[in-house]
Every structure is written in structure tokens, then in C-alpha cells.
Amino acid sequence: xxxxxxxxxxxxxxxxxxxxxxxxxxxxxxxxxxxxxxxxxxxxxxxxxxxxxxxxxxxxxxxxxxxxxxxxxxxxxxxxxxxxxxxxxxxxxxxxxxxxxxxxxxxxxxxxxxxxxxxx
Numbered sequence: 308x309x310x311x312x313x314x315x316x317x318x319x320x321x322x323x324x325x326x327x328x329x330x331x332x333x334x335x336x337x338x339x340x341x342x343x344x345x346x347x348x349x350x351x352x353x354x355x356x357x358x359x360x361x362x363x364x365x366x367x368x369x370x371x372x373x374x375x376x377x378x379x380x381x382x383x384x385x386x387x388x389x390x391x392x393x394x395x396x397x398x399x400x401x402x403x404x405x406x407x408x409x410x411x412x413x414x415x416x417x418x419x420x421x422x423x424x425x426x427x
Contacts, residue, residue, distance in 0.1 A: 309416035309426040314405035316419075317343060321401035328360075328382040328400050334373040339415070343375060344368065346409045352377055355407050356400075377404070 313332070316339040322329045332347060334340040349364040356364075362381025369376060382400070408427055411419065416426060 308410045308412060310408050311411050311416070311419060311424060311426050312405060313343075313347065313407045313409050315424045316409065316411070317405070319401035319404050321398050323383055323398075326362075326381055326383050328379045330377045330379070330400055330404055332375050332377070332404060337373050340370070340373040342409060342411060342415070343373075347375060347377075347404075347407065349377070351407065352379075352404065355404070356382070359400075 316336075317332050317334050319333070320331045332343060334343055347366070349366050352366075353360060353364050356379065360379045360382045362379070364380070365378045367376040367378070379400075411426075420426070
């Protein structure tokens, strides 16, 4: 196993409504999706966003598009109109989740390195 940033396996998009942030994580390749399912759990995401997300994190699986959707409650300091945050919309959360480290099996690690990706 080798460790890579999630950004080597997926891209992400974020949106918000009130004090809830929503992040979609979409695998670049279908065979990366099981890695995302195993490792991008609500518990790990909560730890990665510690001090930022105050509420519950719910994960929804979207297997037909090889993606997950993470709904983060209490994530935006009260929401756009109430927060003093520099990014009250939470758009940068999609970039932050992509810095999560993930363990990758040797065959996929070799594929990533062949494509010029570097392990941590």
C-alpha cells in the first residue's frame, strides 16, 4: 500500500445552503471508487474537518456515477449571512477534502505513478 492525496483519485465540487455544506467526490476512474468508499467515511471526514464542521456528516453513495455526496451540518459558521468566515459559501471545502490521504493498493499506486502522480 502507498499513500496518496485523494486529489489523485477524484475531483470534488461543493455547494451550500444555510449552515450546511455539501461536497461531491467523483472518482476519475470507476476502479478508484471502492477506495473512496472504504476510506472517505463520515468519521474520517469529520476528523479531517475538525474545528470546521461542528455537526453531523452524512454520506450518500452514488455508485452509477462513481461518486459520494457528503452533507456537512454546522459547517459554515451559521451560514453566509451570519458568518465572519473568509469563505462563508464553503466552496474551498472541495479543495480541502482532496488533501485527505488515502491508502492505495500497489497496482493502482503503480498506475498513478506511471501517470506522473507522486505518493506522499
